[in-house]
Amino acid sequence: MSAKFYLGPGRPLTSLSTWDEVQLAGSGGLLGENQWVELKKDLGPANAGVNTELARDLASLSVDGGLLVFGVTDDGTPVGCNTASIGTRVSQVAAMGITPALSPVLHAPIPHPEDPTKTILVVAVPPSPVGPHMVDGRYWGRSSDGKRTLSDPEIRRIMDQRAEQVGAFEQRLRELPDRDPLIPLIAGQQSNGHVYLLAEPVAAMPVTNLAGTEGLRSALHGVSRSGWATGLDSCTSNAHDPEGAALAWSSQPVEARDEHWLTYVSVKDDGRVLVVGGGATAEWTGPRPADHEVVLHGLIATLTVQWIEVLRELALNRWGYQGEWRMGIHCTNLMGKTAQTNGLRASEVRFKEPDYTRAMVSSLMAKEATLLADNLLAGLYRGLGYEGWTTTQVLRGR
Structure with a gap:
């Protein structure tokens, strides 16, 4: 194109x-x-x-x-x-x-x-x-x-706006759990940690022209296939978002034990792209004697890469926006949990913080989606005992 x-x-x-x-x-x-x-x-x-x-x-x-x-x-x-x-x-x-x-x-x-x-x-x-x-x-x-x-007042205004935008983005990222669109879809009380991925254009988006949920559905066609039973490639149900177009893994409530399959993607009218996944953590049956809660870092990595791929498709091929993006991830309820080790080298390291948050500014032009994901997820991998691991390795381990 x-x-x-x-x-x-x-x-x-x-x-x-x-x-x-x-x-x-x-x-x-x-x-x-x-x-x-x-x-x-x-x-x-x-x-x-x-x-x-x-x-x-x-x-x-x-x-x-x-x-x-x-x-x-x-x-x-x-x-x-x-x-x-x-x-x-x-x-x-x-x-x-x-x-x-x-x-x-x-x-x-x-x-x-x-x-x-x-x-x-x-x-x-x-x-x-x-x-x-x-x-x-x-x-x-x-x-x-x-x-x-530029005059001195113009210079100060531009610099102040840049600083305000950075702080406001990080605040919006941390406040996403307060407006979690998955909560109405959980038949019971939320127990999993969730993953929130948010991207905003550095400059005001001049034109979006998404054409509603059908335009979003079309943009999802080219994403990488997920090795999980969920992912953006499985978001086929129309979802409600008064600020834009949205699709979800399911439009009907699911039992709390299936919370980790829930996935939601939304493109706002101002160009923001949001993904929410219900499986940052989950109770998992594995090689240990009893069920235990783990961090599903393979699912987090999958959603992150797919989100970047959709963002690139929308920005470069549909909107004509070649500028940089503020991109961030926020994962909740991680404290004391180990990585889910299915197919990946086991680690007994427990995550030492309740949440994981990382924000950055990047262009979508040069780097592959997995490399951009590395910048966002390196701290998460390190906190789970996988120092130096890449998103490509994590996805292959799945």
Whole structure:
């Protein structure tokens, strides 16, 4: 599926993967310079002045996210240019000419239909979680007329907003058990620990366009198959969520002994993606003399990977959002429990905290879902005696 980009309010998500698509966007008035788009016919020679100007462009786009497009004139006409070295220069300037450094996303060059020496290069600059960014002693942002320096009050406001957003996300993550959507589906009193996975876009999501529960059901089709009797691939029942679209493993209450099979996934209208699983812990019959409560870290890992896969499908292929995400996990009722050891090297280590919480900011562009899951779950594995284990190993152990 071709990449789709946000070009500003009132403009549809637009694919810019071929010359014809760029030409159509330009002639239709979609591809014009504004707060989210900077167009350049060419980059120019590799000297200090040109590189500083490039750094300012990148830094200015990082506040809200946007595109830097080479080989297109100011009026949106595609002409192409020699982009052979532009990608390298963009990466170098972003890393060395901007404070803090940036990591723009370079898309595959778009070939000119008649001139093999010319291409168009689309560079996506995700909204930065550590912005604003400084070039040559000044912070840069954008207005409808293009890049501009930011005033001191604007800089303070942006930095205060970033700090508030981080604290608010972690608070929302820890408060998820108070609004647990699985509780009405448990016929009896909740006894298991639950796992909560929450992702929010760092920048405001411009367009979601999920198309309700059917759109969510379609997004779940590509997730990895679960080795358990539950998982996002088994969420086929419509569920209620006044803030968005939701699906669940079951729409009918289940006995408390089956609580660990319950799974719920919701996509909010503002782009948040929530997964709740009823099996962070469960009573388990295993090789020991009696039934005992264990941490189902294999199920936790499965849900985490599937959640990341759905998030990537929605963000990159359906919403055109290539920015970073705040991602977090919160598992409850872990104190004193060992890992469920079915198929995995046994460990007698008991988890020493009542809950496990981990939050991070990450792009979805580069890393595999299992590697992103490693960042979220490494502390959980360590707390269960599996120092250095990876999510891939845990899933194979299942």
